[in-house]
Amino acid sequence: MNEVKSYIDSNQQKFLDELMEFLRIPSVSTDSKFKSDVLRGAGFLEGALKKAGVDLVEICQTAGHPIVYAEKIISSDLPTVLVYGHYDVQPADPYELWDSPPFEPVIRNERIYARGSCDDKGQLYMHIKALEILNQQGVPPCNLKFILEGEEEIGSSNLNLFVNENATRLKSDIVLISDTTIIDNDTPSITIGLRGLSYVEVEVTGPNRDLHSGVYGGAVANPINVLCDMISSLIDNKGRVTIPGFYHQVKELSTDERAKVAEAPFDLGKYQQEIGITDIQGEEGFTTLERTGIRPTLDVNGIWGGYTGKGAKTVLPSKAYAKISMRLVPDQDDEEITRLFTEHFISIAPKSVTVNVTTHHGGKPAVTPTDSMAFQAASNAFEKVWGKAPIATRDGGSIPVVSLFSEILGIDTVLMGFGLDSDAIHSPNESYGIFNYLKGIETIVLFHQQYAALSK
């Protein structure tokens, strides 16, 4: 047994206990009532990084939640790895669907159940433990820098300014992020494509007050019915988004590239069974992996209006609302898509209502290179630890910071994530496998060693 593995084995309980402590902090960034908890999350990281042996750690204030910056510099001759992660989490509601409270982590069936266990506290914390091991075993083979933010789940709106203002300090050779998944525990993979995001909120207003649906129904436009009509019209019967210009910048993949996407093992029956559906649905002419990996899409993430309590109320409401997001692929631009959506949505509103569109955060789609030294190092690390070379995949999710680092700092990213699709991130009962957590730490240590070796 090698020294790394042996250190992890003997420190397993400590590694778990520390993560559990981190997970007990409800650092929900979107809801201001958790503001002090988000701050506590940053404080926790400051302490953990110090203990893991960094030279310097700072809690950097922003206009929103703080960014934790840390570094361990060995020598200017060594390559520098910039680790990015986020310590904020998604809201945990609906709370009633959790089998155990989201911020009281528990272990069941070798899995850690808690909001953020996988996304991204668990995956972030692996990097701090990897540094601890590297320090423990002697001198780390690379310089390490950490940039850990508290606003990823709300669009990283203050990260851009911070990275711009600290470009010199953040200078590195590669960005390393663990916030993605592998195919399954027998099939390691590295994500090379991520979708971008445009997220809007729409408000449809009919009459100036709630009306009695008996007195006015049939003669006055009902904003809920109108909103349903408008949303329904956004996707045609071939599963294509109808916003003019939506597909103009979409890079169509070659037959070869599509064949590569098809190489990832995929069992439709298992997929359907795992999420409890009897039929899939999506854009005509594309497979499920293509629909989530290489095609843009539009989803309503929330809708509300009128009476939603128990029983019946015969109201023709004044307003109806929806939160709508679009996942984007290269070379769609999130700001351009948000503009196209807004123009189109306002243009299709009947004269009987008024429409207001506001913008939440967005992010550009990204594809990471597969011919770089860092990708090779990640691939080697997986192969050594998991016994199999990883498959390159395109994921449906978004990590907008990938293009931010590329554009501002000119640095590529390696997405070395260890989650599973079934971890239920953003959902009730989010969990992270202990196997993935420990195996991930080991793989990250190996990455640094491999990257240093290849850089010589």
Place this chain on the structure above:
Amino acid sequence: MNEVKSYIDSNQQKFLDELMEFLRIPSVSTDSKFKSDVLRGAGFLEGALKKAGVDLVEICQTAGHPIVYAEKIISSDLPTVLVYGHYDVQPADPYELWDSPPFEPVIRNERIYARGSCDDKGQLYMHIKALEILNQQGVPPCNLKFILEGEEEIGSSNLNLFVNENATRLKSDIVLISDTTIIDNDTPSITIGLRGLSYVEVEVTGPNRDLHSGVYGGAVANPINVLCDMISSLIDNKGRVTIPGFYHQVKELSTDERAKVAEAPFDLGKYQQEIGITDIQGEEGFTTLERTGIRPTLDVNGIWGGYTGKGAKTVLPSKAYAKISMRLVPDQDDEEITRLFTEHFISIAPKSVTVNVTTHHGGKPAVTPTDSMAFQAASNAFEKVWGKAPIATRDGGSIPVVSLFSEILGIDTVLMGFGLDSDAIHSPNESYGIFNYLKGIETIVLFHQQYAALSK
């Protein structure tokens, strides 16, 4: 000045104080947390009826909220009027849109602001004050019976059984109800048609848990998008409901009958301005008064699903819900329409989701006769008190008990309401004009006198 008017003038403050006390009771029938308040509402009526001089009053238990029954019998030679009203109210939410708390009645600009001020506590209480006056002036000219229920806003589900079991006791010559509107304070009117109601709640289920919309979006049917598609398809681009069979039983009106509907004064500009809309919308080929008076319709009364809090959450939810109601006209049957809706809604669901439809209360549409002695008495009363003969109108709302009394007891109804469309019933800032309240009491007293005179 006649004696009736003079009694009302000198008791105005008392009449208002008593109504305010009644309005302070939050008798919301649909929400079980107000159960004891609904009971207090019944208790208040018991006391008020006793004070007004009934011979007998009983709080009759049902499977739900109680029914208050009372009578004042003078002689079997006199005609008997059965007064119906309801002391339960609609929920007051959204509370934040009220200018003053819904259950702390206040008077502003000669109007009483409170939930239930018009619908139906204010209109019901006029009948108790009319009895007080009749008793005060000597012997009432008719026998009076009162049936006051606490479940009108939730479909009167226990009224049917009560009326069946008490048919002998309830035997009367006419039902008198004040739960409708007049055209305006210069244009009295009597409602002769009311729409029926079918009210359903639908649940669309996609995946067995909330999913990350980045990971699954585009490949898995989103129940909110599906629900919007399904709702959108329920009304075609001519404003017609697409449920097969929906219009089969609709009685088409003759040209003469439609000309009568058009006689009611209607100012489209004022109508639009009052509710703050710039364009009306409805079934092609019909006027606004026809759309609400003689045509059936379908409205979504509430919709919800996914993340509805502040900020953004990229969730592809497991479920989406809507409350949908259909207003019905003669001879549509509410149970038949509910069945047609359910069958159709399930049939249009894509295989990627499952659909569940549950039924809330319904009610049959009704048309009341205009050639009866009671209608004549009501018309005379209006003419004497308001100085103008009332216009016969068809209203959009529903009072399902009208057909219940007709079917079980074989008794016709006169709908002598005194509200205004602008009273904002079922909405925030519901109010009732003091003018309407006091004028209504006077008109009701006159009705009894006129009805007794015509019956001789």
